[in-house]
Amino acid sequence: MQSTSILFALLSLIAVLALIYGAGRVARAGFLAPRLTAAGRLSLVQVLALDPRRRVNLVRCDDRHVLIVTGGTQDVVVGWLEAPTPPAGGGA
Numbered sequence: 001m002q003s004t005s006i007l008f009a010l011l012s013l014i015a016v017l018a019l020i021y022g023a024g025r026v027a028r029a030g031f032l033a034p035r036l037t038a039a040g041r042l043s044l045v046q047v048l049a050l051d052p053r054r055r056v057n058l059v060r061c062d063d064r065h066v067l068i069v070t071g072g073t074q075d076v077v078v079g080w081l082e083a084p085t086p087p088a089g090g091g092a
Contacts, residue, residue, distance in 0.1 A: 045058040045065065055070040057079075067078035 003010045041062055045060050047058075048056045050056060050069070054069060057068045057070060059066050059068060063082075065081040066082065069076045069078060
C-alpha cells in the first residue's frame with residue numbers, strides 16, 4: 001500500500017513538471033503573446049544593465065534609434081540617434 005502511494009506521487013510530479021515544461025515552450029514560441037518582428041516599425045535592439053534596477057534600452061523606430069533609461073524613479077529618454085548607414089559602394 002505504501003509503495004503505490006509513492007509511485008502515484010512520483011507519477012503526479014512527473015506529470016506536473018511535464019505540463020510546466022510544455023507551458024514554457026508554448027510561451028517562448030510566442031503563441032500566447034506574439035512578439036513584434038523586425039519587420040515592424042518598433043523593435044528592441046539591445047538592453048544593458050546599469051545596476052540591479054536600471055537598464056539602458058536601445059529601441060529602433062523606423063530608421064532611427066532612441067536611448068531610454070528605465071527602472072529608476074522615472075524613465076528618461078536620453079536622446080535620438082540616426083541609424084548607422086552601411087558602407088557605400090566599394091568592393092573587394
